Amino acid sequence: MNIIETQNLTKAYKNFTAVEDINLHIKKNSIYGFLGPNGAGKSTTIRMLLGLTAPTKGSFTIKGMNISKNRVKILREIGSLIEAPAFYGNLTGKENLDIIRRILSLPKNSVDDVLELVGLTEFKDRIAKKYSLGMKQRLGLASALIGRPKIIILDEPTNGLDPVGIHEIRKLIRSLPGKFNCTVLVSSHMLSEIELIADDIGILNHGLLLFEGSMNNLKQNAIQKGYNTGNLEEMFISMINEDNKRRKEK
Structure with missing residues (x-):
């Protein structure tokens, strides 16, 4: 199908x-x-x-x-990562994902779940503007995967x-x-x-x-x-x- x-x-x-x-x-x-x-x-x-x-x-x-x-x-x-992921630089990785969580009406634990999935748990409280390029890419991937959507579209994810x-x-x-x-x-x-x-x-x-x-x-x-x-x-x-x-x- x-x-x-x-x-x-x-x-x-x-x-x-x-x-x-x-x-x-x-x-x-x-x-x-x-x-x-x-x-x-x-x-x-x-x-x-x-x-x-x-x-x-x-x-x-x-x-x-x-x-x-x-x-x-x-x-x-659908969860998606297209072009360079954009985030609020003065918010932490976790706070950025929590905004998406609230927009999608997802449970609170979905943020920690997806941070662990992409390997960002230890950096969740660091503000996004201090993330490396690779960490920003992981955060973008996390925003695509939050809530475990049934269709995931990733544009040059690595x-x-x-x-x-x-x-x-x-x-x-x-x-x-x-x-x-x-x-x-x-x-x-x-x-x-x-x-x-x-x-x-x-x-x-x-x-x-x-x-x-x-x-x-x-x-x-x-x-x-x-x-x-x-x-x-x-x-x-x-x-x-x-x-x-x-x-x-x-």
């Missing part, structure tokens, strides 16, 4: 099409890796799914519902983290569907990162979906096209480069 589906989803501006006719199929209780170089249209797609910008054409459903008719109901079931932090957040993301019976959409520009956590992937370039399927499907696709499948990052780059070359030849 697909929990998120898009139908020819498109976002165009005056002289630029950021996302063009993409059809995503994101399965319930899975991790979907959304891949593409910077500027590929990943963040624009995510913003449409969250109702932050309207599609130029096409549509999408979340849990079978159209966001234009069920916006509040849908968004109550930005600013050191290798140990990346490993810990990767392990956490991988555990989420099993722990909380949820679906995770995670975007990245690194195939090697997504390879370790995702069940299915979609590869976007210049707003077009080049591939959707499992990692095994991707490898088979790469073999057919003669790409080097020994190094997945090189395979990903080859796919993007071929698409870029095709565009220039048009």
Whole structure:
């Protein structure tokens, strides 16, 4: 069963099409890796799914519902981290999360629960402006996970983290569907990162979906096209480069 589906989803501006006719199929209780170089249209797609910008054409459903008719109901079931997380610098990490808790009418223990989940318990009483970049990223992740939503959308969640932090957040993301019976959409520009956590992937370039399927499907696709499948990052780059070359030849 697909929990998120898009139908020819498109976002165009005056002289630029950021996302063009993409059809995503994101399965319930899975991790979907959304891949593409910077500027590929990943963040624009995510913003449409969250109702932050309207599609130029096409549509999408979340849990079978159209966001234009069920916006509040849908968004109550989604936790998200997009772009750089923004917080009140003079409030502590715990106080920032408590604001979100109150908006969502969640129990008080949900703040301590999510702080422990992302490894910030010992820093909960430090004011947010004194957090490191990695700690701010963890706090952003905590704001997405508070209340244990059924759909979690994460845009480049390991930005600013050191290798140990990346490993810990990767392990956490991988555990989420099993722990909380949820679906995770995670975007990245690194195939090697997504390879370790995702069940299915979609590869976007210049707003077009080049591939959707499992990692095994991707490898088979790469073999057919003669790409080097020994190094997945090189395979990903080859796919993007071929698409870029095709565009220039048009």
